[in-house]
Amino acid sequence: MRMRNEVGPRDRLARLATAALLLLVAALALAACGGSSSGSSSSSTTGAAASETETAASESTAEAPSGAPVKMGVILPLSGAIAAAGKEGLQAIELAAEEVNAEGGIDGQPLEVIAEDSQGEVQPALEAASKLVNIDKVPVTFGEYGSSVSLPVGQYLTKHKVLFITPSSAPELRDMGPLEFGIAALDTVTAKLAAEDLQEKGLEKIAVLAPNNSYGRYIAKGLESTMKELGGSVSSSVLYQEGQSDYRTELNRMAESEPDAYVYASYGADAATINKDAYEMGLSETPWYGIYLSADIAEADPVSTNGQIGIDQAIAGAEGKKFTANYEKKFGEEPTAPFDAYAYDAVKTYAEAVEIAGTTEPTAVAKALEGIEHEGATGLVTFDSDGQRATVAFALVEAQNGETKTVKIINGES
Amino acid sequence: MGGALPTVLVNTVIAAMPLALIAVGFNLTYSLSGAFNVAHIEFATFGGVITYWVWSATHAPIYLAAIVAMLAVGGLAVLMRRTIIARLLKIDPVIAMIGTFALATTLEAFVRFCEGSSPRSFELPLEIGTEVLGVRVSPLQIRLVVIAAIALSLYLVMLWTPFGRRIRAVASNPELAEASGLRTGRIADGGWFVAGALAALAGVIIALTGGLDVTIVGNYLLPAFAAAIVGGLTSLTGAIGGALFVTFVEQAAIGFNFGSPFGTSVQLPVSLESAAVFLVLVLVLVVRPGGLFSRRVRSV
Secondary structure (H helix, E strand, O other): OOOHHHHOOOOHHHHHHHHHHHHHHHHHHHHHHHHHOOOOOHHHHHHHHHHHHHHHHHHHOOOOOOOOOEEEEEEEOOOOOOHHHHHHHHHHHHHHHHHHHHOOOEOOEOEEEEEEEOOOOHHHHHHHHHHHHHHHOOOEEEEOOOHHHHHHHHHHHHHOOOEEEEOOOOHHHHHOOOOEEEOOOOHHHHHHHHHHHHHHOOOOEEEEEEEOOHHHHHHHHHHHHHHHHOOOEEEEEEEEOOOOOOOHHHHHHHHHOOOOEEEEOOOHHHHHHHHHHHHHOOHHHOOEEEEOHHHHHOOOOHHHHOOOEEEEEOOOHHHHHHHHHHHHHHHOOOOOOOOHHHHHHHHHHHHHHHHHHOOOOHHHHHHHHHOOOEEEEOEEEOEOOOOEEOEEEEEEEEEEOOEEEEEEEEEEEO | OOOHHHHHHHHHHHHHHHHHHHHHHHHHHHHHHOOOOOOHHHHHHHHHHHHHHHHHHHOOOHHHHHHHHHHHHHHHHHHHHHHHHHHHHHHOHHHHHHHHHHHHHHHHHHHHHHHOOOOEOOOOOOOOOEEEOOEEEOHHHHHHHHHHHHHHHHHHHHOOOHHHHHHHHHHHOHHHHHHOOOOHHHHHHHHHHHHHHHHHHHHHHHHHHHOEOHHHHHOOHHHHHHHHHHOOOOOOOHHHHHHHHHHHHHHHHHHOOOOHHHOOOOOOOHHHHHHHHHHHHHHHHHHOOOOOOOOOOOOO
């Protein structure tokens, strides 16, 4: 009798009833939150977006693309800490595909975007890549911001003879072989330009804060070597663990080294927490310099980032103006993530290369890309012998009310 | 910048609070039911998420939303014990542990599904901090530390009420308690409710400081285990000391300049922060297997 209270034997009916009750509760809970959720399944929404793109194109042009579609795989973080940037990147890609299709597609073939969610992590990204290769059989994939995700994904894709165009920036990309093309500046280039700019502004002694991943390490290393070369110094270099609820200890350590400026390369929720903690600790009285400043401040409270300076990928020239205007017209807001324009340029450059090659066969398109000169939203798109972007336009920027304002455009070379 | 020690101490107290709230409940349920409940960390996740849901849906003050969340999560803990964990424990403790791991994964997937796993924040106004022992601390952080300390004190007081005495009886010797006529199931329910509510409060604190993000709460799992084990798994109060100790090691490892007595600068890379915690955990387990505060040598 006593046993009953804890885990006593029950008859099967009661057990079945409990199981049924649990299932019911789970179903109700899922239904309840399904109603309020903004939806996180990627492929279905983008499938719809892609077909929408096609119909929009066929309505607006004389020569509607009618051939078999050219499939382009996209792997971006559509959920997770940097989901906001991923979603914007996907919108830029959809915009580019729509424009390509509005002008008759690629030799009459419409461009179809198949987007997959990487969740910003390696495993889901590889699963997405495997799906794109085996089920969708795409000839090209654009993907991932994070270098730690892009490297394995790129290796998988190029091994399976899929052309890989990436906005990520790890110097290891140079060794990935002829099917890989980097559309963005490598971290080493960005860090060097930032260090030169810091020196020019008289900020000689800097404290560096960056995530403990491929991106963070290359930025920190690049800043340190260029600062030293130019006679400055790095008083403290902190590679933080991502996903913490506060960064006070890290910031304290930097503050104790009494730098002329805090230089940070962060993004997503971590960047918001870092800015909040720094503001509360009174560290914002010292200059803050952001690498890819728009990513650093995107999710932060504007109060905590006002007056920050930094370097960012530039949206430049006539193509850049066109991109910004069309993006705003289509989505009702300006592009804010630094990689939006890279994503846009990647699609346009690819479309041009396919037209030159006359086929979507990856090796032939790679050949065409090697010699391409595409006037893009991020400046002239050309690739060096390792398939990396040869010159990139950068902007020196300032943060005002949560937005970046361009002060000056400079050019970086790989 | 006034010295490293005050900084480390202040940061330790701030960072240890959510950890203590999670670990103390973990040990409570472990003592009552013998379940190594990996899904315990999800009580914190749900605490933050439910608070956010209530707050964003009704625009009620955050503290009211937090109370609703604590009650709801306490109920969830009781439900979880009755329907799943008690059954699994009848099979085998190891099976039960793996079962709770599966449960944790399921609950987390549920939250990710609902929240789309994009981080959200409560959009509290920013305030420049005030000085405590020469260290700048924001008013919100002070408030949260005070609230956590009150919750932990109430928990300690609760252990000395008649209800708490029954909890201690069941925790120290379930068979004897059962034989003495205590309704152990009811008492276990009460303990699980308290444990769930405390973890939910930790989740609220984490969400208010670092934003609402499943990943951030998940990163508390291993340090919480460390705090629970260092404090003594079967101790109902040791986890508070365990949390303070573990956090102090973490903060000291990266906050101190170990070269300063010798006039140089020797600092550990920040990326070794978590390694330091687990090194200490292993050392404690070797030297004092029953936890840092146990008086007895382990008898098997």
